[in-house]
Amino acid sequence: xxxxxxxxxxxxxxxxxxxxxxxxxxxxxxxxxxxxxxxxxxxxxxxxxxxxxxxxxxxxxxxxxxxxxxxxxxxxxxxxxxxxxxxxxxxxxxxxxxxxxxxxxxxxxxxxxxxxxxxxxxxxxxxxxxxxxxxxxxxxxxxxxxxxxxxxxxxxxxxxxxxxxxxxxxxxxxxxxxxxxxxxxxxxxxxxxxxxxxxxxxxxxxxxxxxxxxxxxxxxxxxxxxxxxxxx
Amino acid sequence: xxxxxxxxxxxxxxxxxxxxxxxxxxxxxxxxxxxxxxxxxxxxxxxxxxxxxxxxxxxxxxxxxxxxxxxxxxxxxxxxxxxxxxxxxxxxxxxxxxxxxxxxxxxxxxxxxxxxxxxxxxxxxxxxxxxxxxxxxxxxxxxxxxxxxxxxxxxxxxxxxxxxxxxxxxxxxxxxxxxxxxxxxxxxxxxxxxxxxxxxxxxxxxxxxxxxxxxxxxxxxxxxxxxxxxxxxxxxxxxxxxxxxxxxxxxxxxxxxxxxxxxxxxxxxxxxxxxxxxxxxxxxxxxxxxxxxxxxxxxxxxxxxxxxxxxxxxxxxxxxxxxxxxxxxxxxxxxxxxxxxxxxxxxxxxxxxxxxxxxxxxxxxxxxxxxxxxxxxxxxxxxxxxxxxxxxxxxxxxxxxxxxxxxxx
Numbered sequence: 001x002x003x004x005x006x007x008x009x010x011x012x013x014x015x016x017x018x019x020x021x022x023x024x025x026x027x028x029x030x031x032x033x034x035x036x037x038x039x040x041x042x043x044x045x046x047x048x049x050x051x052x053x054x055x056x057x058x059x060x061x062x063x064x065x066x067x068x069x070x071x072x073x074x075x076x077x078x079x080x081x082x083x084x085x086x087x088x089x090x091x092x093x094x095x096x097x098x099x100x101x102x103x104x105x106x107x108x109x110x111x112x113x114x115x116x117x118x119x120x121x122x123x124x125x126x127x128x129x130x131x132x133x134x135x136x137x138x139x140x141x142x143x144x145x146x147x148x149x150x151x152x153x154x155x156x157x158x159x160x161x162x163x164x165x166x167x168x169x170x171x172x173x174x175x176x177x178x179x180x181x182x183x184x185x186x187x188x189x190x191x192x193x194x195x196x197x198x199x200x201x202x203x204x205x206x207x208x209x210x211x212x213x214x215x216x217x218x219x220x221x222x223x224x225x226x227x228x229x230x231x232x
Numbered sequence: 233x234x235x236x237x238x239x240x241x242x243x244x245x246x247x248x249x250x251x252x253x254x255x256x257x258x259x260x261x262x263x264x265x266x267x268x269x270x271x272x273x274x275x276x277x278x279x280x281x282x283x284x285x286x287x288x289x290x291x292x293x294x295x296x297x298x299x300x301x302x303x304x305x306x307x308x309x310x311x312x313x314x315x316x317x318x319x320x321x322x323x324x325x326x327x328x329x330x331x332x333x334x335x336x337x338x339x340x341x342x343x344x345x346x347x348x349x350x351x352x353x354x355x356x357x358x359x360x361x362x363x364x365x366x367x368x369x370x371x372x373x374x375x376x377x378x379x380x381x382x383x384x385x386x387x388x389x390x391x392x393x394x395x396x397x398x399x400x401x402x403x404x405x406x407x408x409x410x411x412x413x414x415x416x417x418x419x420x421x422x423x424x425x426x427x428x429x430x431x432x433x434x435x436x437x438x439x440x441x442x443x444x445x446x447x448x449x450x451x452x453x454x455x456x457x458x459x460x461x462x463x464x465x466x467x468x469x470x471x472x473x474x475x476x477x478x479x480x481x482x483x484x485x486x487x488x489x490x491x492x493x494x495x496x497x498x499x500x501x502x503x504x505x506x507x508x509x510x511x512x513x514x515x516x517x518x519x520x521x522x523x524x525x526x527x528x529x530x531x532x533x534x535x536x537x538x539x540x541x542x543x544x545x546x547x548x549x550x551x552x553x554x555x556x557x558x559x560x561x562x563x564x565x566x567x568x569x570x571x572x573x574x575x576x577x578x579x580x581x582x583x584x585x586x587x588x589x590x591x592x593x594x595x596x597x598x599x600x601x602x603x604x605x606x607x608x609x610x611x612x613x614x615x616x617x618x619x620x621x622x623x624x625x626x627x628x629x630x631x632x633x634x635x636x637x638x639x640x641x
Contacts, residue, residue, distance in 0.1 A: 053552060074556050081554020092549040096245035097238070108234045109554040158553075 001065060002026040003166055003198050004050055008059035011049055012228050019057065020045055021226045029165065032189060032199040034208055037219025043202035046223065047168045050200065051084045052076030064165060081109035085159030085197065087169040087188070093143045093151055100125060100139040106158040113162025128157045131191050152176070152184050160191055167192050169201040178207070185211045235559050239566040242546070246539065250571065253535040257575035258582070260528030261618075265583050265611065267521040271514050273602045278304065278506065281426040282499045284356035286479050287471040289313070289321060289486055292493035296509075299502045302333055302468035305343050305427045309335055312465040317492040321471065326482060328474045329354045332436055332466040338399050339432045342384045346439035346466075349373060354472055357424045368392045368419035374437040379419035383429035383595070390417050398434070398442065425603075430595070436463045471496070525618065532571055533625050536564070540633045551637040560637075564630040565623050572622045576615055580607050 004027040012019035020042045027033060037043050048054040049061065052068050055076070061068045064083055068076055085106060093102050103125060107113040117124045129136055132153040143151060152172075159167050169188065173181040189212055192199050201208070202219070209216060243250065282303050290298040291311030300306040312334075322330050331354055334346035345351075352363050352370045366385075371377035380390055390396070395414040415434065423429055440463055473479055479498065486496035540547070550560065587605040594602040 051552065074558075077551070077554050077556050079554075080552070081556075084554070086552045088549075088552070090545075092545060094238075094242075094546060094549070096241040101238075104234075105550075105553055109556075109559075 001029075002062075003029050003031075003064055004200075005062045006050075006060070009049065009056050009061050010058045010226075011045060011054060011056050013045070017228055018225050019228050020223050022046070022059075022223045025222060027166065027198055027200065030193070030196050030198050032192065032212070032214045033201070034211075034213040034216045035200060035202040035219050035222070036204065036206070036208065036216065037202065038204055041219050042223055042225075043204075043219060044170050046219075047086075047170050047200065047202060050166075051086060051168055052080045078110070082112050083165045085161075085164040085167045087155055087159045087167065087172045089171040089174055093154055095142070095144055097143065098140050099143055099146065099154055102143055102154055103128070103157045103161055106160070106164075107162035110162065113164065115162075117162040124161060125157075128160060128191070131194070132157055132187055148176075149180055149183070152180070153187065156184075156188050156191065160195055160197065163195055164197055166198040166200065169199065171203050171205075172201070173203070173205065173208075181205075181207070189213075235555075235563055236566060239563040240570070242543075242563075243567055243570055246542075249539065249542075250535070253531055254571060254575055254578070256531045257528045257571060258578040260524045260531075261575050261579035261615070262582055264521040264525045265579055265605070266586075267517050268611065269583065269587065269605050270602065271518070272608075275507070276603070277425075278503060280358040280424075281428075282503075283358060283360050284354065284472065285470045285499055286473045286476055287483060287486070287496045288499060289318065289469040289471060289494055289496045290467065292487075292495040295495065295497040295502050296505055298468060298495065298497055299499060299506075301335065302470075303427070303499065305335070305431070309467045312467055313469070313494065314465055314492055315463050317489070317494060318466065318469050320489065321469065321486060324482070326474050326478055327471055329472045331355060331470040332463065333468045333470060334436055334439055334463070334465070335467045337439065339384075339396060340388060340399075342381075342388075342430050342432050343427075344398055344432045344434055344439070346434055346436045348436060351433060352379070352421075355428070355470065357426045357428065361424075363424065363428065364422045366420050366422045368417070371418055371433070371435050371438075373435045374441075375418075375435065376415050376438060377418040377435070378415045379421060379433040380417055381421055381429040381431045381433075382423035384432055385417075385420045390420070392417055392420065396432075398432070398439075436466070440464065528575075529618070529622055529625060532568060532622060533629065535571075536568060536626060537629050539567075540564075540629055540636075543633075544636070547633055548637045551634075557634050560634050561627070561630045564633060565626050568622050568626040569619070572619050576619075580605070 004025070006022050006025040009022040009025075010019055035043065035046070045054065049056055049068075050063070052063065052071070053076075055073070056069045059069065063079055066075075066079055068079070071079070094105070097105070104117070107117040125139070126136060129139070134150060134153055138146065138150065143154065146154065155172075159169075167188070172188070173184055176184060185208070188201075189199065199213075201213075282299075285303075288298060288302055290302060290309075291313050293310055297307060297310070301309050318330075318332075321327060329350055331348055331350045332346075335343060337344035337346075349370045349372075352365075356362055365379075366382065368379070371379055378396065384390070394417045396417065397414055415438070421428065473482065483496045483498065486494050547560065550563075583605040587602055591602055591604065
């Protein structure tokens with residue numbers, strides 16, 4: 001079964017005359033997809049729709065078999081908590097929590113993910129750190145003591161903890177130099193593969209094509225801007 | 233648990249911004265508590281100061297005034313009554329006992345009360361408790377002896393056997409001291425929490441004797457008169473009846489007595505009059521205190537709303553992680569809960585401290601014993617409602633925050 005299936009998905013921004021129409025898109029489990037597009041082309045909106053943060057106006061959008069267009073906000077929140085890990089443009093680590101708690105934030109919203117993160121004798125936190133080349137003694141430090149590179153890895157660990165089904169990443173490397181970007185992408189993709197998580201990464205950066213994606217799509221080919229009246 | 237911990241940590245992280253809100257809220261709750269504390273304790277003070285006295289008789293005038301100066305030592309007596317006019321009351325068959333009170337002199341800032349030994353026998357306070365001696369015994373009639381209230385002895389550090397000099401009038405100037413009549417301290421009363429603690433008790437005869445020498449305003453040596461003492465004038469007469477059943481009848485009789493115009497009041501009824509007068513001021517105060525409390529809650533709401541702006545990223549992140557609406561609500565309400573609870577605790581401890589510090593000042597300035605503040609159950613109940621209201625008010629910005637966190641990036 002496909003992880004994400006979108007059919008004639010339409011979303012109109014509040015008080016806007018235009019909306020975004022996605023005729024068809026599907027994502028298989030474990031698949032890694034790069035979506036490329038210039039800024040303002042609706043990349044972030046698309047990820048917000050896939051994660052259930054925004055509610056589509058019409059059409060069909062299924063996340064792991066659940067129809068998001070017909071779900072309450074709280075149900076969509078619960079699905080996101082359980083199935084989705086997100087990595088953002090800015091890192092958004094909470095400054096008042098330790099590294100360990102920042103990572104565990106990703107699991108605490110879902111009982112399943114929390115259980116999963118604790119399944120291997122509470123080892124996932126440590127194995128994630130090891131996989132991300134971080135020393136274990138970092139866990140109980142406040143995040144502001146970490147370097148930018150380390151903070152990025154904390155953000156990856158937060159998205160991956162508790163084995164979500166899909167990672168949604170929105171321009172995660174836009175503030176990085178090429179060297180750090182390459183390292184970040186390599187860690188993200190390899191760790192997602194190891195845990196069996198699918199990845200959708202949206203970026204405007206042409207350099208992204210060099211990484212190991214299963215599919216690379218241009219956003220312009222996928223979505224169209226249509227006037228609201230034309231939709232209904 | 234995790235979200236509770238998170239809310240606490242977030243709150244602590246933003247403590248610099250919370251500080252002023254906490255201060256404002258503490259001040260408003262403090263004001264609110266203080267108003268009701270002063271109200272309660274002044275009532276308590278008035279109520280406990282008089283007990284077991286059925287009638288107070290004095291010169292005709294304001295009943296409230298008579299009660300205030302004769303029992304609470306507030307204000308000054310306007311008129312005195314001749315002893316002969318009171319004789320029918322003292323001899324009245326229904327009267328069980330009488331105790332005269334004469335005011336007008338002071339000893340180092342404390343009122344001197346001329347009275348009889350019956351004072352220590354019949355005057356009661358609080359819930360029909362009799363006066364007790366911490367040390368010593370009553371003065372003998374006509375002796376150069378005084379009995380001190382507990383506060384007088386403590387503050388002036390007097391012991392039994394000390395000799396003190398009474399001042400003529402209420403202002404202590406060296407010119408008007410009755411130097412020639414030193415009095416010996418023969419008794420110190422136990423603390424009562426009433427104006428008796430601030431009084432110096434002396435026999436009517438002794439008081440009259442020192443005044444006798446001052447007839448022309450200056451001391452005339454050798455004019456002392458010996459012989460059987462009869463007080464000429466008194467400020468008030470405390471009356472105890474055989475049975476309280478006929479108290480109104482006797483009151484009417486006294487009010488009609490002649491030739492000197494007399495007045496008898498029932499302490500309880502006159503106190504009720506006082507409450508009625510005070511209730512307008514009390515209500516005004518308490519309305520203001522409630523309004524201020526409302527403003528304090530608005531301050532919390534304002535703080536929370538601006539706080540939400542600065543916390544937009546934080547809340548948005550929590551949403552992307554899949555935080556449910558009620559979890560978000562809990563995090564935001566916990567913040568209000570913390571602020572309000574902290575402010576309440578602070579206000580209560582501050583008021584306890586302040587009331588302890590200002591106790592002496594209130595006693596000296598207003599002759600009112602203000603007990604140290606202890607939280608009352610009724611106040612805690614009201615504060616619980618304030619808390620509920622605050623949480624209810626939080627709902628609105630919290631729901632707005634949830635809505636807003638859907639639209640970011």
